[in-house]
Amino acid sequence: AGLSISVVKNALYKVIRAVDSKAIGREIVVQGGTFLNDAVLRAFEQEIGHDVIRPTIAGLMGAYGAALYAHEKAQAAGKAMELSTLLSKEALEEFTHSVKAITCRGCSNSCKLTVNTFSGGRKFISGNRCEKPVTGVKSTEAQYNMFEEKRKLLARYTYKDTGKPVIGIPMGLNMYELLPFWYKFFTTLGYDVKTSPASNRQLYLKGQHTIPSDTACFPAKLMHGHVEALLDEGVDAVFYPCMTYNFDENLGDNHYNCPVVAYYPEVISSNIQKLKDTVFIGDYVGLHRRHDFPGKMYEILRRHFPNGTFTKKDVKKASDAAYAEYDLYMRAVRAIGDKFLALAEEQHKPVIVLAGRPYHVDPEINHGIDGLICDCGAVVVTEDAVACKEKKFPTKVLNQWTYHSRLYAAAKYVVDRADKRVNLIQLVSFGCGVDAITTDEVRGILHDGGKIYTQLKIDEITNLGAVRIRLRSLFAALDLQ
Structure with missing residues (x-):
């Protein structure tokens, strides 16, 4: 019961960030596999004070939504008559899948790779910090990475x-x-x-x-x-x-x-x-x-x-x-930032201000996220390279820590730029209690300026699958804008 209630309260007040249980309305449909758990469903109803609707397909609604979205996109692109690449019923019955963990020796990163092998010899590799394990060669395209x-x-x-x-x-x-x-x-x-x-x-x-x-x-x-x-x-x-x-x-x-x-x-x-x-x-x-x-x-x-x-x-x-x-040293950092911003404008590349703390440049801490962003075609600039371009401004929180002041100033810089290609991603380490404050403030500054807020939480776990999805989602959203 305690676990079910904690899941519900975490979702309501930390993820959705509802002011109180009544703020989310009365006519509510729940989705997701978690709500197939009757205890979680009932804890949710008790927390908000009334019953909700749980469809029989609650655990599959995300998949249905993805399929509908793909169908709409295909129609818009005039590809509605193309044959789907989904496996047939017969192929699914013969489907096989195996997983193997290996260490890549292709470069100094020594990434811990997860190799998924499917029927017919098809493979999917995850855990890589560069494209070499996937393509066999490291990209030769110039990358502008301030972390490096x-x-x-x-x-x-x-x-x-x-x-x-x-x-x-x-x-x-x-x-x-x-x-x-x-x-x-x-x-x-x-x-x-x-x-x-x-x-x-x-x-x-x-x-x-x-x-x-x-x-x-x-x-x-x-x-x-x-x-x-x-x-x-x-x-x-x-x-x-x-x-x-x-x-x-x-x-x-x-x-x-x-x-x-x-x-x-x-x-x-x-x-x-x-x-x-x-x-x-x-x-x-x-x-x-x-x-x-x-x-x-x-x-x-x-x-x-x-x-x-x-x-x-x-x-x-x-x-x-x-x-x-x-x-x-600080002048050199800011000079590199100015150089990269100029190159991004000249080459029409998107810019990501990867905002965190000085220690987030440590590859063991950031797990190569800076490289993943560069692989998406963006220029990576750090918060301390752009924060100096802003003057002190009012914030909704007590702005008393140097590193955090840089975060807010970097967000303000991104908002003040007319260029839609300049955006910010905030790195947050698990266990950082103060970031409960900084994330809200950075999000508020960006949202008030019409920018998308993206947060990546990192710790000693090196599974980058979720990070890749988040980055691809961000760049897709920016393309739609």
Whole structure:
């Protein structure tokens, strides 16, 4: 009974987003296989306060609707007399289907593929992040993917073994944006910097035993593996500071980091026992206070490295170099965005602002969704490349987090563009409680501006079938517009 009621309430108030049970009306026909369950049907009727109609074909109504839609489209195109490709009754009686899971070795993605084989040797392959497993060749058409360009920018900050003490930085969460800052800071100060390896399933499993709660978002849980990997590589110190505030980009009412990004170092330090055997710098720092930062960092580093040879003047010099490097990185990101937008306009390509967080560029987190969008012929631009083009504007929610301010500004940018080919897709990680707020606000901004809102939820599950359907549906809807 509890399960049935929860299914109904979730559908009414979280999916349909009805204000109350009376808002959906009185004459109601239900459809879908779920409503063939009598308990769910009765829970629905009790929740809304009256009976509803359940057709005997409730579980097949979607299929009938698809067939009717295809028939109407065929008639409109003058193809009504063409023979259907549906199997005959005789062919259905001899129909066979088998499923096999394999790992593709066609490129570095190493996709986990599901190969469906049907009667007559026909196959359908899913789980691929590029077209190579399907076509046998990777597309040679030029793709404009800002996720890939940002990964290339970050790849420049590599480990150089000069014999100096090594600072290990876990590559996750806010470090996907702040790596240029911290890399420049520590190398200028006389340290070598080593980042953790690229995320993959094995790295996630390496740290899984130290995750205290499975309710956290996948990007946060992935940090455990990154820290464990750095410890295995024998770095002299792991640097992962708490940061209540982010840089103030003047787009919101404040400029906080979300609670997970801000304070996850506390979770890491409390649950990874091996950290007690090395230097862990998880102190609270504030990059937004540039004047105070050098003095604060000098105190932190002196506490962790009492025998260090650096002076306050050295830390100030390293700080100035770090702020300059971060500024160069962000300018490069925005320049690439401008370039891609210009190319899209010149080549008449659709543009998708793939709006999420800095860590969504991690292929293990986004599962290659950026590549799937490019395969649909679109140009992918990130939210931080266009948010800077907007000024602060009123929102219906308290706009107090830097990353979220970018989401709203990116949605406003899409709405303000006269070009109908520019649209937005929001990436949401399962377990992100704050995105319950951001999704409503981004949806509202886009809908008020006559744009389609599309959300893709991602976590450690890599089944991209639903994502492909959602993307194809979006582009079909945009073509109709």
